Amino acid sequence: MSVDAVGTMRRGRGARKQARQTRDFTMLPALKRGLPLTEPMSQEEIERIDAASMDILENVGVVFRDDIAIADWKRAGADVRDGDRVHLDRGLVRELIKTIPETFTYHARNPANNLPFGRNHAIFVPMTGAPYLRDLDDVRRNPTLADLANFHKLSHMLPAMHSSAHHIVEPYDHPISQRHLRITYSSMKHSDKTFMGMTTSPKNAEDVMEMCAILFGEAFLEDHPVCTGNCNGNSPLVWDETMLGAMRAFNKRNQPVLCSPFVLGGANTPASVAPTVAQLNAEALSALAYTQVVRKGCPAIYGHYLSTVSMKSGAPMAGTPEISLMNLMIGQMARFYRVPWRSSNTLGGAKTFDAQAGYESATTLMALQMAGTNYMWHSAGWNEAGMHCSMAKFVVDAEQCAMAYRMAEGIRWDDFDEALAAVADIGPGGHYLGHPHTLENFQRAFFMPELFDNNSIEQWQAEGGIEVNERALTYTRNLLDAYEEPKLDAGVNEALLDYIARREREIPAADALNQEL
């Protein structure tokens, strides 16, 4: 069956070749979900989780290991015991979280890349935080600023990626105490999509906010979310000074953070699905409520990092059925509170980009679509429990996200009657390849992944018998060759570089360990 015949009827071989070579790097709009979500809990069960979480907040309490936060909570009317243990009345929690916007728009420096967010709008964000990468030669090593720049370039070019994130990989060739400045600049410079901001210390977070103020203008930040931070909790039921300080730095500028309990199910939560969600929910609510103490009406995102722990080895696991179930439940809780929510996408523990990595990533990607996740973090590159970011997996994950995007949009009906006329035209035993409806629609009808090989084994062997890891590395090289920088305004660029230079004079390069966790 020669399907190239379809094209031949419309235009010459040269034109087709050119069309294949000219990839479209235009970012997909924010995903607008058209599929119904999977909601396993009844209203009664949602309320049961809510009541359990509120009981935890009232009776067990949450430790805020931070003097400013404790003072804030006292002023807000919370019952603080034993110095730092905050008992939160459910009425207070509900009152506070109701000012969190259910939806907002992320603003990028290129307004074409602005993103409606929340409710049925969702975005894909690359992985971050890897201390290693698997590079273009599939070598596992510590990353550099140049590697980070490459990941920001790829994020810029891959249509399903909605953000350039921040430290996709940790650049080891720059002093740790100053690194956040270079990371932020790299996100801003190599892509004109939205990005994330470092929360490795309150001071670092303030630097990120200053740089955002330079990029967007001080006043603009006040009314426009432009940058997302992440604040991890220490489950069970603890928030620490570093995270709370960084949270305040973002909130004071009206920028959103992901309020993310860090759950290793079975180790720092009960060994059970529904109770784990109840604890995680209490933890997320306590931080979400605190964002509103810091600044009423500030956008905030219900977050979590979620794995289950192997009771055989102690290792965190990914792609397990309980993680999928918990994501479904957490989605329901976030919607119950009318707050947008984050989950982690293509998680996995494989050491190489082998079949394990594929199963783990695809399982989680599908679960997140069913769960209706708004902020789909770690959507590209994650492997080895986050210890490395793979350049090969990065582009494959991004294509998988584009496929999930298409699925989650739902069904098109616009050509239904026209196509049924084709069924009558073709009749029993025919084929559709030359039919006008096919010629008009084949480009958009069925997603054609570029990174999956569906040819015969003979053709695959003739092309060198190359597995997906190596095919993806070639693809990545070609993509980077085709990169064009979305230039920053010269004045803004200069101001950013001046700021970095000044701060790098101020921050001792050697003072590493106190600056970053």
Place this chain on the structure above:
Amino acid sequence: MSVDAVGTMRRGRGARKQARQTRDFTMLPALKRGLPLTEPMSQEEIERIDAASMDILENVGVVFRDDIAIADWKRAGADVRDGDRVHLDRGLVRELIKTIPETFTYHARNPANNLPFGRNHAIFVPMTGAPYLRDLDDVRRNPTLADLANFHKLSHMLPAMHSSAHHIVEPYDHPISQRHLRITYSSMKHSDKTFMGMTTSPKNAEDVMEMCAILFGEAFLEDHPVCTGNCNGNSPLVWDETMLGAMRAFNKRNQPVLCSPFVLGGANTPASVAPTVAQLNAEALSALAYTQVVRKGCPAIYGHYLSTVSMKSGAPMAGTPEISLMNLMIGQMARFYRVPWRSSNTLGGAKTFDAQAGYESATTLMALQMAGTNYMWHSAGWNEAGMHCSMAKFVVDAEQCAMAYRMAEGIRWDDFDEALAAVADIGPGGHYLGHPHTLENFQRAFFMPELFDNNSIEQWQAEGGIEVNERALTYTRNLLDAYEEPKLDAGVNEALLDYIARREREIPAADALNQEL
């Protein structure tokens, strides 16, 4: 974090080691779905597909290339034109399909392996039909009867596999004309789960039915589904003599067939999702209706083989978003007609067991859970567009099915209050590893895949740095070493062997090509 400490408190190291070594081969009961299904179509949209399909059946018609079927249809009151083109009135179709049982029980020779089926009950069935295997040394070659026996043994031992299927691989060391007898015997002998029956010709299908009558008793078949056949349609809108004859052989003994249009979306259907479902639905309905012409009340299963075609290469694709969407829609149609339905599970086009295979398989596995598929065929081993069955992938897929099974069951609430008491016990900053609730529940709380490596890279390297393909082959070898045959009754075994001997004398070994498609 040493989670082994959990075990240490309860029993000695020797006991734990033994528990790890003693795998439980007990078959999981038929999956009873507890998660809500993903239903993208409104009632109006379901009726729109139904109306479109009925229009096709009435106005375009379906070709039945088979004299007996044409005579049957004329007797049933259908409008037959041009010799073999059957125009089916929607009233007639609805009248016929309403006698198809919505649920039934599959009976296995071991009654402990009987399976409720239909509505929210579902089963996993291995792949079949591969002309090659990737063997225990990862060599791609033509299979033998011994290879087939190994796959039947694995199907018997893997808890999530509910069937030993039939020709999982095609045994090339036996004459093609007689092969169906040996295949059927292998299914029956090496496993006491339910199985599938060959439909490669009407005569072959009759042999399968005779062997079922020997195994279960002639009269038992009359009231008990014991064996499933598959009949592929030739889309668009054609059923051929071989398939229809085989279908009749099964239906006359009251055994179910999968009525499976063979769809290459865009090539033999319109290049569009909803219209493809409308055509496929018309095709499936025409065969489902015919089963009831052959024998009113006979169980039958709404089937399909579904891929989309790359308009760049002509190759069939798997794991694409449109296939997921179509599965969701087809599930709704089958439930609208109150007929159980089949889909294909871990499809993919990868040539090796690389990450592509993992993504493709997991995507489809998740889509099938969302769609509510009852008969999940091709659930283990499929690779290279069905051209080979991989011994490594077979066991990994089976474990993935066990994980999907756990997810699809839904949420347990039985220990909710008890676990919340643990949250209060532990309090902020503690850990749960030694808590009584954890000790009681850790074994069942979170699925621990045996074939995925979640250890540190250091430990993984110390263990040889082995990827999942090789780990799975070792696992498969160990599994086969531990196999114990579920012995057939001696008299039944002798009768089966006598039947095979007689039929092999009757069927010329050389008369290959006329016997099998």
